Amino acid sequence: MKKFFNKRDNLFLILFISFAIIYVMLLGAYPLLEPDETRYVTMARDMFTSGNYLTLYLNGEYFFEKPPLFFWLESLSFWFFKDISEFTARFPVVILSLLPLGLLFSLSEKVKNQKFAFLNSAILLTTLEYVLITKIAMLDSVLTSLVSSSVLCYFFTFFVSEENKKYFWYSCYILMGLAVLAKGIPGAVIPAGTILTGTIIFRTYKETLKNMPAGIVLFLIIALPWHIIMLLKHGSLFFNEYIIKHHLMRFLGAEVIHRNEPVYFYFVTLLWGLFPWIFSLLSSLRKPRKFNLENGYDKFLVLNITAILVILVFFSCSGAKLITYILPVYPFFAVLIGHIWYERSMKKFMVIVAVMTILGGFASPFGYKLDYSFGQNDLMQFAKMAKDNNYTISTYKTGKKYSLLYYSGLKNVEFHTGENPEWLRNELYRKNNYLIVRNKEIKDLPVNTEIVKQGVKYSIIKSPEV
Structure with a gap:
């Protein structure tokens, strides 16, 4: 030795x-x-x-x-x-x-x-x-x-x-x-x-x-x-x-x-x-x-x-x-x-x-x-979906999650705090956009909200009329 x-x-x-x-x-x-x-x-x-x-x-x-x-x-x-x-x-x-x-x-x-x-x-x-x-x-x-x-x-x-x-x-x-x-x-x-x-x-x-x-x-x-x-x-x-x-x-x-x-x-x-x-x-x-x-x-x-x-x-x-x-x-x-x-x-x-x-x-x-399994996997999957479908992304009460920016390739993602209820109603009807929320926030959303895809911590939602 x-x-x-x-x-x-x-x-x-x-x-x-x-x-x-x-x-x-x-x-x-x-x-x-x-x-x-x-x-x-x-x-x-x-x-x-x-x-x-x-x-x-x-x-x-x-x-x-x-x-x-x-x-x-x-x-x-x-x-x-x-x-x-x-x-x-x-x-x-x-x-x-x-x-x-x-x-x-x-x-x-x-x-x-x-x-x-x-x-x-x-x-x-x-x-x-x-x-x-x-x-x-x-x-x-x-x-x-x-x-x-x-x-x-x-x-x-x-x-x-x-x-x-x-x-x-x-x-x-x-x-x-x-x-x-x-x-x-x-x-x-x-x-x-x-x-x-x-x-x-x-x-x-x-x-x-x-x-x-x-x-x-x-x-x-x-x-x-x-x-x-x-x-x-x-x-x-x-x-x-x-x-x-x-x-x-x-x-x-x-x-x-x-x-x-x-x-x-x-x-x-x-x-x-x-x-x-x-x-x-x-x-x-x-x-x-x-x-x-x-x-x-x-x-x-x-x-x-x-x-x-x-x-x-x-x-x-x-x-x-x-x-x-x-x-x-x-x-x-x-x-x-x-x-x-x-x-x-x-x-x-x-x-x-x-x-x-x-x-x-x-x-x-x-x-x-x-660590990714506690929510980041959802964000990466949703970001890649947006990239594949050429969609934009906005979020509601998720905080600033930059996985959505990097993996979607977008220059801008709208991160919203939920302080403006009118914004949420408008965003639910926005076309070619994924609106992402935390699962625990879904109960507070309008009753006609539809879940497009649900993950471990986050979901994509929209109005059923979109």
Whole structure:
């Protein structure tokens, strides 16, 4: 076993097999998930087919919540494969995740050795929430890859030769700029917060300040142009929606997206998100460690702890909280857990990796499909019926279900809240249109309503006179 892990090619082979099984093998075998995948991939599809790569649209309306990098990557994938599908939507997200994985392996090997690099990489690949989210076409996956890579490039500056430091500083700022284009302010706050905290802890003020001017220029060259163009094009509408509402107000209060969770929300998330490695992490807390900041290995551990704390504090202080926001923390936890496992049984470690690889590759798609059975299958079926029959779609009290947009190929679906009874009466008589309602709402509809097709949770209805 020891000889096996001394060979670099063997380590890469294991990581490659694990990555391929978990993240690539069944990538297109299950439909897009509600609500994020269906919403964002629909927007990317509309961007690609329209050729408008600046202004984002959702359901025929301006969408100023997010910047465009994710949608550019999606469009590039659609162009490369000449296809718009579940696989081509998820492919760029998964490929981008190789960047932090490669940086993590390389840096861990430089700091200690290839065994440590393998442990850290394998742990990251098989951590539960990372497995579930990183292969989904959503903005948080892209943000995680870019933010963690930016921070890892900063870490590199502590362990490379003096003449090479500037390249990692520049890479750190470039990736920070791309992270802002992926999801706005968090893309800058996390790396900048880690750099600031690390600078204070290790007293590297001169080093940080020396590379800051050029770094900021690179950051602004990447992050600013799209924002300036959008401000010039859409003015106060973009400023109020993008900057005020979806950046400032999201952080200060959860009312924007109705995600008001307690301050300890992410600590609870980590209890299941770090499975199966959470148990070894918790057991290690009984043996606190003193760190020697002059020692390179200890310095590396402290840097990762710093990144973890910056991410947890930032998102815990935010008014809006979602489980996906915490995703950037996992590469840094992988290092701490790799440190714990370094002196433990490799046979036991490999069993855990093998089990998680099988579960991640085969069980997670099954879990997604199980989720579809609670209503999304109905929506996908109805959307495909509308596409086949060239019908439009409207809904009544279903909420915004973007499966209907993506799988119907429509540019617009009318989602109605039910506040206007007159609208419902008119809609029942509308021709060449599927009106979709939740089954539990059928009892409140006019007595002459006819059910065209009933699913597990949703139905298509009309007036019998249509």
